[in-house]
Amino acid sequence: MMSSEHLTCGWLERLLFLLVKLCLTFAVPFRPAPNGTDCTAKGPASYILVFTGHWSPQAFPKQYPLFRPPAQWSKLIAVSHNNHFRLWEEGTTASLGVQNFAELGVTVEVMKTAKEARKKRVVGAMYRTAGIPNGIGHSSTEMLLQPRNSLVSLMVKMIPSPDWFVGVNSLNLCEGNQWKQDVTVDLHPYDAGTDSGFTFSSPNFPTNPKENVTKITSQIPNHPANSFYYPRLKELPPLASVKFTRQSRSGDRQTLMSNHILPNSIIPRHFSATPLDCEVSLWSSWGLCLGPCSRGGVRHRTRYILLRPANAGTPCPELEEQAECLPHSCRKRQ
Known part of the structure; x- marks a missing residue:
């Protein structure tokens, strides 16, 4: 015959089991935001993206490329997406598509990756603009962003360079239930970590194994041969900038701007000349x-x-x- 102590323990164990089962049945599981961006805007938003190059011999006089080829910008590639996609990211290894674009300006592989991600609904749309044949100039395109894909990433290759580019990683143009009106981002050079060249015109010398994508500064890489080595500067002036301007839904929407042409309302910024020591x-x-x-x-x-x-x-x-x-x-x- 079982003692009262054993009966009490058995009832307590059974009661505890029932309580746990009840909690598991009615508990609300944690689920991330369905679009991965927490954007709750009611509808899409149209933006004009304007890329502006500030790569001038006054701002960047050291080894400034004047010919074969002169300083210029590749085509711009941009992707709208959610938090489950990355076009590129500082501190991580560049994908094959990013490597091909940063080294050669070839977009086939990176666009293929974006198209595959679009099938999974983590990428909304892909955009491109023409290249700019000078270090200073403008290119533009119109973008339509959906609440479920309110992040924007983009890249533009520097020509000539080993594997250097400027870009934006996962910029959110939506805040809560509102689309942002105007956003301007200064752009600085990045090294894709796939070519070991120090200067704009360095010959191809693959980095093996690949290194992470890193930001180039006035003192990193810390070597006098580096084309961006300006030890007197605390930081480099912006090499380029990108501006997103939301368009009105009414009938007076602006006409899409042609590449390299800006309306009078958009004035390019000017930066002071960078001193270059002998x-x-x-x-x-x-x-x-x-x-x-x-x-x-x-x-x-x-x-x-x-x-x-x-x-x-x-x-x-x-x-x-x-x-x-x-x-x-x-x-x-x-």
């Missing part, structure tokens, strides 16, 4: 001592200019130096 080589070895041995000879050494100064940068120092040498080391005249 860079010189190391001194050569001292030459032979020449002159009358009785009074001691004179010897010379030289150096040459690696990079001429620009925009009120530090001027070049003396390129030749002489010093006296001891009588016993001078060369006697014949």
Whole structure:
């Protein structure tokens, strides 16, 4: 015969089991927002995207590409999506599509990836603009964003460069139940981590294994040969910018702008010139001592200019130096 103590424990165990089962039955499971962006706007929004290049020899005088090819921008690729998609992301390894675009400007692979993601409803639409044949210029396109895909990512390759680009990663143009009216983002250069070149015109030298996508700054990479190495600057001036302007739903909507042409209402910003200090080589070895041995000879050494100064940068120092040498080391005249 079971004791009262055993009966009490059995009832407690059964009661606990029933309570757990009841909680599991009626509990509301956690589900993320269906669109992955928490945008609750009632309808879509139309935007004009304007990309502006600020890559000028005044703002970026070091090794500025003047020919073969001159500084220019590739076509722009943009994708509207939700939180379950990434076109590119700092601190992660570039996909094959991002690598092909950052190195060669080829969009086939990256657009293929976006199309596959569109079938899963994590990508809304894809957009492209023509390239810009100069470092300074504009391109534009119209975008239609849905609440379920209110994030925008884009990339533009720098030409020439090893694998450098500017871009936006997952910019949300919706806040709560409202679409944002105007958003402007300054763009800075990124290294895709797939080519090890230091300069704009570096030959192809694959990075193996790939490194993560990293932001290029005035001191990173910390090497004088780097085309963006400006140690006097705390940060680089914006290399480009992108502006999103929401269009009215009424009949007076603006006409889609042609590439490289801006209406008078949009004025490109101007940035102060970046000072570029002179860079010189190391001194050569001292030459032979020449002159009358009785009074001691004179010897010379030289150096040459690696990079001429620009925009009120530090001027070049003396390129030749002489010093006296001891009588016993001078060369006697014949």
